[in-house]
Structures are given as structure tokens and as C-alpha cells.
Amino acid sequence: MPSQTSLPAVFQQVHRHFLEQVVPLWEGPGWNPDLGLAYEALGRDLAPMPVQRYRAMACARQLYLFTALGERQGAAARAKTLFSALDQHFRDAVHGGWFYSIDAHARPLDRSKDLYTHAFIVFASAHYLGSVRTAEAQARLDQALAIIFERFSTGDGLYWAALAEDWAAQGQGPLQNPLMHLAEAFLAVLQVRPDARCEAALVALCDAMNERFIDPQHGVLMEKPIESLGNWFEPGHQFEWYYLLKASPLLRTHRLCAQLENTFAYSERIGVENGHVLAMLAADGEVKDPTRRIWAQAEYLRALTMRESAAGQVLEQLLHLQAHYLPSGGWYECRDGKGEVSRHDMPSTTPYHLATAYSALSDYAR
Known part of the structure; x- marks a missing residue:
């Protein structure tokens, strides 16, 4: 012992x-x-804190959590619900991508598009794909990666931290924290499938982080x-x-x-x-x-x-x-x-x- x-x-x-x-x-x-979502926070009395918003990033982190719990009873069903909730509640059907947050009644609240959120959607979707291996999960991952490369990339290895609902620039340049989680997301993709574009982007991102x-x-x-x-x-x-x-x-x-x-x-x-x-x-x-x-x-x-x-x-x-x-x-x-x-x-x-x-x-x- x-x-x-x-x-x-x-x-x-x-x-x-x-x-x-x-x-x-x-x-x-x-x-x-x-709503098929986790509350944003619990108080010490274990009751939900007053609801002001639900964030797509928080949904993605919970998706990762229940995917990682593997064979735990109910975990797979919870992960499936959270996977669906990302599109049901946060997907922008007009401009593409995912809104930052919705309000207590599931109406879009902060409609901006930020790298932190999208990086976590890539991260969680990659882990979910590794668990379920469905065409739907594959498509979600492909869509999220396309948005990262086509909308957020600054063309020099880095990525915009935040953009407007319609992808217009907001004057928010690259920031360390969302870039780190993007690196984490690229690594998660490479764990579940070969992806030359992600691999090259990951190395270029690390090059740029070292320089900038x-x-x-x-x-x-x-x-x-x-x-x-x-x-x-x-x-x-x-x-x-x-x-x-x-x-x-x-x-x-x-x-x-x-x-x-x-x-x-x-x-x-x-x-x-x-x-x-x-x-x-x-x-x-x-x-x-x-x-x-x-x-x-x-x-x-x-x-x-x-x-x-x-x-x-x-x-x-x-x-x-x-x-x-x-x-x-x-x-x-x-x-x-x-x-x-x-x-x-x-x-x-x-x-x-x-x-x-x-x-x-x-x-x-x-």
C-alpha cells in the first residue's frame, strides 16, 4: 500500500x-x-447565481469536461446536449461563427466574435470528435477552424482577439491569452487527426509569440x-x-x-x-x-x-x-x-x- x-x-x-x-x-x-446549459456559477449554498448571461466559451468548457469524463454515467448524454447547445443558442446564422453570449432568456446578448470563444469551440469540438467520431462533430470542427483561419488570422502568424458581429475590426489586436488557447486548440486537433494546416499554423503562432x-x-x-x-x-x-x-x-x-x-x-x-x-x-x-x-x-x-x-x-x-x-x-x-x-x-x-x-x-x- x-x-x-x-x-x-x-x-x-x-x-x-x-x-x-x-x-x-x-x-x-x-x-x-x-436551456441545456450549465449556469455560469454556483454560490456557496450551491444555488445558481443570479443569471445575467450564458457564454459560448463556458458551454464549450463544459462540453470538454463531460467528454473527458468518458464512461461516467450520463456524461456522454450531457456532452451530446452541450454539443448541440453551442449551435442552438450561440450560432450566428447570418454572419457565421458564434456569439459571445446570450441572456437569461436565450436571446443574443453580446453578439461580438472573439478568438477566445472560437478557440474553445475548436478545442472542445476536437475532443468531442475524438470521443464520438461522427460526421456532425467533424463538420463542426471544420467550420470552426475555417472561421479561425479566414476571419481571425492577421496573416503574420497571429490572430485578432475580437471582431464585431459582422467581422469588422474593432481595434483589438492580438492578445496572449486567446492565442494560448488557440495553440491548445490546434494541439487538440492534432491529437484526433492529421491536419497539415493546423500544424503549420501552430508552429507559425509559436514563432510569432516568441518574436512579439x-x-x-x-x-x-x-x-x-x-x-x-x-x-x-x-x-x-x-x-x-x-x-x-x-x-x-x-x-x-x-x-x-x-x-x-x-x-x-x-x-x-x-x-x-x-x-x-x-x-x-x-x-x-x-x-x-x-x-x-x-x-x-x-x-x-x-x-x-x-x-x-x-x-x-x-x-x-x-x-x-x-x-x-x-x-x-x-x-x-x-x-x-x-x-x-x-x-x-x-x-x-x-x-x-x-x-x-x-x-x-x-x-x-x-
Whole structure:
């Protein structure tokens, strides 16, 4: 029997918490059966927060979650419902693509088109295709990719962050976070089928990120192109990129991966405080927002599984996540700079981060 503080034993405890206390929130109180969508968030009383909107991105993340749950009872049916809901509620039949959000009555609310949303639709559709292998899933993935390439591409390896309902420019240039999730989406496509266009686009995207987003003095990946005023660095995103690059046979030899490898220790030193990943910093380490968000802790943990001889650190961080962010009945979304819980709701988007982190840990802890 493994020690109760061994990595396999602790992972088993944390994963059981996920399956028995996190996932059921979205099978039960977090589910709106009338719309076939998850509510955006639950309160600590496990009741849905007052409904102001439903986002296509949140629907896509829930689609990924229930697809990843595989043989769990009801998961396949829930994934099928969410797959249909994306088109039923968010598809723009006039201009193509998917709206950002709908209101509480399922009417289009924010009709703009953003890369973050479309990247997650590609990501979730690819995983769903890998599970069901239907012509419908194949067609959805093809449609979403066509929109990425034909509407969002800037022609230099990067992509617009947001466009208007009719695809007109809104002055919103490329931003790190949606580009990272686009890279994640391209990787998901390549896991389920050969796709030369996605492969070439992925390499070109990483080339452009290395050229346009790496701070020349400190080597960290910034949230905006390096010439932008008021720029900042998010350690959680740095760790997320690191995992995606290191886990990919295609990208682990890319110079962007080498760059983030070289600055990993610096990112830890300035961006991790007593085991907590901080939200926002300047490239020189000045803390701009000390909030500790659960997704950033999960991404740091996932990144550590790609580090050499880091088993002890992985166990330490997993115990830290368990102690500080995974109470009975759910999770703590944020802690403030003093360590106090600062958000008491539980968004429907967070289980995606936990699921991807636990997937990496499952392989690592074997």
C-alpha cells in the first residue's frame, strides 16, 4: 500500500474529490435543463447565481469536461446536449461563427466574435470528435477552424482577439491569452487527426509569440505585444504555455519552449509566493495583483509534471492545492493577497482547469 502522503495516494484523494464533489455540482444544481446549459456559477449554498448571461466559451468548457469524463454515467448524454447547445443558442446564422453570449432568456446578448470563444469551440469540438467520431462533430470542427483561419488570422502568424458581429475590426489586436488557447486548440486537433494546416499554423503562432510577446530584458511572456503600454505578465499563463509546449512532441524543441524553460525559475521566484501563484506582475517582478486564483495553481502544478526531478515539488504543490483550494463540497476560486478567500462563487469554467491538470497528474503519478 502506498503511503497516505505519497503522490499516488494524494492524487487519488484529490481526484476522488473532483469526481464526487466537483463534477456533481454541474450534473445537478449547476445544470439548467430548460436551456441545456450549465449556469455560469454556483454560490456557496450551491444555488445558481443570479443569471445575467450564458457564454459560448463556458458551454464549450463544459462540453470538454463531460467528454473527458468518458464512461461516467450520463456524461456522454450531457456532452451530446452541450454539443448541440453551442449551435442552438450561440450560432450566428447570418454572419457565421458564434456569439459571445446570450441572456437569461436565450436571446443574443453580446453578439461580438472573439478568438477566445472560437478557440474553445475548436478545442472542445476536437475532443468531442475524438470521443464520438461522427460526421456532425467533424463538420463542426471544420467550420470552426475555417472561421479561425479566414476571419481571425492577421496573416503574420497571429490572430485578432475580437471582431464585431459582422467581422469588422474593432481595434483589438492580438492578445496572449486567446492565442494560448488557440495553440491548445490546434494541439487538440492534432491529437484526433492529421491536419497539415493546423500544424503549420501552430508552429507559425509559436514563432510569432516568441518574436512579439517575450520581454527582451526578463524573458517572460507578456499579455500584450511587447511594444504595448501598460503591459503585464501572468505567471499562471507562463506555466500553462510551458506545459502545452513541453507536452507536445512537435513543440518541445521550438525556441519558444526553450525560452520558457530558461525563465521558468525566474517565473517561480517572482510569481509564486509560499506556494501560491500570484495573478499579475510587471516583468521585473513588481506585483500588480496578488490574487491567488485556483486555475493558476492548477496550471503551475501541471507545468511541474514536465520538470525534471520534480516529483517532490509536484507532491508538495498537490498537497498545497488540496489544503488551500479544495474544501469539502467544491472549491475556492480565489484567495486575496493575505490568503483570505475572496470569491465565494464557483464558476462553471473552472472544472476545465482541474480536469486538464488532473489528466496530466494521472499520467505522472503512475
